[in-house]
Amino acid sequence: MKFVVNFLVLLLMSGCFFSTKAQSTLEQPSDARMEWWRDARFGMFIHWGLYAIPAGEWNGKTGYGEWIRHSARIPIETYDQFQSRFNPVKFDADTWVKTARDAGMKYIVITSKHHDGFCMFNTEQTEFNIMNTPYGRDVMKELSAACHKYGLKFCFYYSIMDWHHPDYLPRREWETDRSTDSADFNRYVSYMKAELKELLTQYGEIGVLWFDGEWEATWSENFGKEIYTYVKSLQPDIIINNRVGAGRLDMEGMIREGAFGGDFGTPEQQIPPTGLPGTDWETCMTMNDHWGYNKANTEYKPAKELIRMLTDIASKGGNYLLNLGPTDQGTLPKQAVTRLREIGWWMSVNGESIYGTVASPLVSTPWGRCTMKDNKDTVILYLHVFHWPDNGRLLVEGCMNQPLKAVLLAKPGKILEVSQHDDKITILLPAKAPDKINSVVRLTVQGPLDITNPPEIVAFNDFFVDRTKIELLTNRPNVEIRFTGDGNDPVDTSFLYSEPLEVMGDVTVKARCFRDGKPVSGTAVRKFKMLSPLAPKNVRNPEPGVEYQYYEGDWDSLPDFARLTPVRTGILPSFSFDPRSDKEHFGFSYKGYILIPKRSIYTFSTESDDGSQLYIGSKLVVDNDGLHGLRRKEGSIGLTAGFHPIRVLFFEKTGSDVLNVFIQSPDLPEQLVPQEWLVHEK
Numbered sequence: 001m002k003f004v005v006n007f008l009v010l011l012l013m014s015g016c017f018f019s020t021k022a023q024s025t026l027e028q029p030s031d032a033r034m035e036w037w038r039d040a041r042f043g044m045f046i047h048w049g050l051y052a053i054p055a056g057e058w059n060g061k062t063g064y065g066e067w068i069r070h071s072a073r074i075p076i077e078t079y080d081q082f083q084s085r086f087n088p089v090k091f092d093a094d095t096w097v098k099t100a101r102d103a104g105m106k107y108i109v110i111t112s113k114h115h116d117g118f119c120m121f122n123t124e125q126t127e128f129n130i131m132n133t134p135y136g137r138d139v140m141k142e143l144s145a146a147c148h149k150y151g152l153k154f155c156f157y158y159s160i161m162d163w164h165h166p167d168y169l170p171r172r173e174w175e176t177d178r179s180t181d182s183a184d185f186n187r188y189v190s191y192m193k194a195e196l197k198e199l200l201t202q203y204g205e206i207g208v209l210w211f212d213g214e215w216e217a218t219w220s221e222n223f224g225k226e227i228y229t230y231v232k233s234l235q236p237d238i239i240i241n242n243r244v245g246a247g248r249l250d251m252e253g254m255i256r257e258g259a260f261g262g263d264f265g266t267p268e269q270q271i272p273p274t275g276l277p278g279t280d281w282e283t284c285m286t287m288n289d290h291w292g293y294n295k296a297n298t299e300y301k302p303a304k305e306l307i308r309m310l311t312d313i314a315s316k317g318g319n320y321l322l323n324l325g326p327t328d329q330g331t332l333p334k335q336a337v338t339r340l341r342e343i344g345w346w347m348s349v350n351g352e353s354i355y356g357t358v359a360s361p362l363v364s365t366p367w368g369r370c371t372m373k374d375n376k377d378t379v380i381l382y383l384h385v386f387h388w389p390d391n392g393r394l395l396v397e398g399c400m401n402q403p404l405k406a407v408l409l410a411k412p413g414k415i416l417e418v419s420q421h422d423d424k425i426t427i428l429l430p431a432k433a434p435d436k437i438n439s440v441v442r443l444t445v446q447g448p449l450d451i452t453n454p455p456e457i458v459a460f461n462d463f464f465v466d467r468t469k470i471e472l473l474t475n476r477p478n479v480e481i482r483f484t485g486d487g488n489d490p491v492d493t494s495f496l497y498s499e500p501l502e503v504m505g506d507v508t509v510k511a512r513c514f515r516d517g518k519p520v521s522g523t524a525v526r527k528f529k530m531l532s533p534l535a536p537k538n539v540r541n542p543e544p545g546v547e548y549q550y551y552e553g554d555w556d557s558l559p560d561f562a563r564l565t566p567v568r569t570g571i572l573p574s575f576s577f578d579p580r581s582d583k584e585h586f587g588f589s590y591k592g593y594i595l596i597p598k599r600s601i602y603t604f605s606t607e608s609d610d611g612s613q614l615y616i617g618s619k620l621v622v623d624n625d626g627l628h629g630l631r632r633k634e635g636s637i638g639l640t641a642g643f644h645p646i647r648v649l650f651f652e653k654t655g656s657d658v659l660n661v662f663i664q665s666p667d668l669p670e671q672l673v674p675q676e677w678l679v680h681e682k
């Protein structure tokens with residue numbers, strides 16, 4: 001109570017906080033084996049196989065990729081015929097490798113075997129391989145030689161999932177004609193090991209084994225550890241991704257707590273929102289919308305976007321594995337080549353700001369991104385300027401290091417004027433940016449690194465009911481946090497924070513770190529707003545469960561269910577799919593009341609594949625609509641204790657289908673909405 005009173009008194013004057021809790025930050029694990037990979041930062045992903053022959057088209061549909069055999073439900077006998085047509089007569093390993101090298105890429109990861117089971121290398125383990133095609137050449141041997149010739153690391157992608165091998169289970173659910181009687185998964189694992197031995201003993205040094213297709217129930221953590229150990233026994237210095245295990249959290253690419261994670265995480269088609277201290281990770285991404293060649297998909301990401309993504313990833317301490325899908329003729333799509341050429345030009349000037357760098361020590365870089373080389377006695381900060389300042393003044397906050405020199409990498413001979421006031425370093429830039437996509441300033445400062453980011457203003461939510469607790473945190477030793485509650489910037493005489501406080505009204509909190517009376521960080525700002533909670537509804541005869549309406553249809557977003565006729569209706573204990581009859585093309589509308597235990601702010605979230613929405617009363621609290629893989633979105637609302645109307649909408653198009661509905665409040669740990677809280681009116 002003391003601090004609430006103190007705070008109220010201080011808030012009237014301008015507020016006060018108390019606490020400087022250290023946050024743990026894991027150091028990057030130093031490992032000679034990972035060194036080349038961490039330095040490389042940028043690699044080429046290649047998806048090439050029989051699927052390049054249909055090139056995304058089947059029965060008049062053109063939206064397929066490397067999954068075409070499954071997605072278009074092509075019988076194995078039909079698909080296998082592609083083997084007798086595979087003849088990439090225009091393939092030239094040197095051309096491919098030089099294209100990667102000239103783009104600034106340091107390694108190539110290529111599909112030795114994708115899910116279709118076709119082996120793009122000379123294997124003794126199956127006839128279903130490239131040597132038994134009109135082409136009859138081992139392209140992996142040629143690429144390996146070219147990589148070793150031009151100084152790139154040669155790496156293999158290898159799919160655990162195999163839609164061709166008779167011992168692999170499960171079959172595709174539509175392949176009811178393929179017997180599983182004699183299938184022996186352990187024998188399949190032995191087949192895998194025999195192929196991996198060929199890949200790891202016949203193609204020279206392999207930089208990375210990039211496993212994939214590990215998500216089906218037949219694969220296990222134990223298999224993963226067995227294969228990891230086996231691969232390392234063949235090439236001890238090889239690097240292996242986390243998809244060898246069974247613990248990956250879908251496309252975000254990191255592993256569940258305690259799961260076996262190989263050597264690095266594998267976010268796919270996404271970039272983690274922040275750096276992942278102490279973790280090696282690599283984002284893999286397509287240039288268009290497909291991994292394998294799709295001739296109709298001519299929309300490729302512009303080079304500007306690709307360069308800025310490379311920079312963003314490096315600024316967070318990750319690698320960028322950028323994909324292209326070659327044609328059945330063995331050529332690289334021209335749209336990909338033109339983009340790689342533009343990336344190469346940028347890298348030829350600015351590559352040092354990517355290679356061998358580590359994550360930015362600065363949290364706030366509104367003008368772009370930062371990468372770093374910390375040589376202890378001197379530190380190099382690479383300031384990647386996406387947005388050239390109109391006033392020509394580039395500001396770096398929170399750095400107490402003495403600036404030694406600043407130059408543009410595009411004009412290294414011209415020294416830029418640099419000044420420093422407290423934690424603020426200002427660099428005077430020329431009127432025109434040398435590169436409209438990303439101009440890099442190399443700022444060299446005296447070590448050791450002395451950078452302090454603004455304090456973290458921690459609270460359950462920006463909104464609250466009645467009161468909320470706020471903490472101000474920093475991981476910096478020998479600093480103090482000073483703050484205000486009236487919107488003014490903190491100064492050395494502002495209130496000192498030492499313990500959490502409670503806020504009972506709208507307030508703008510500003511906080512900054514100080515040392516010996518001088519500011520050493522930028523200022524953190526966060527606005528808090530008190531909400532009036534929704535009043536409860538009177539429910540005369542509450543009965544357990546929610547009402548559901550089950551629909552069937554083909555949608556790309558949530559339909560207006562009110563305009564449709566449900567296939568089935570009834571009561572369910574929670575938001576489940578039990579009554580559905582089809583695994584695809586269906587939707588649900590659930591409605592009822594949720595019994596809220598206490599007056600508070602509540603955060604709801606839906607985790608769904610495909611789209612979902614959650615309403616409380618007439619308010620759309622969570623909008624997670626659209627065609628997407630497993631994705632989670634949240635929203636908050638103030639509620640009083642009692643019954644509140646809840647409505648959840650969901651649709652599934654094709655593929656996997658998931659709906660989870662979570663609830664959380666300052667006093668309620670995040671959890672699936674308890675079934676006993678859900679009722680409907682009898």
Ligand code: FHN
Pocket residue numbers: 066067212213268284291
């Ligand atoms: O199913 C594969 C897909 O075809 C592609 O190989 C990507 C690349 O990382 N991995 C899987 C999807 O997550």
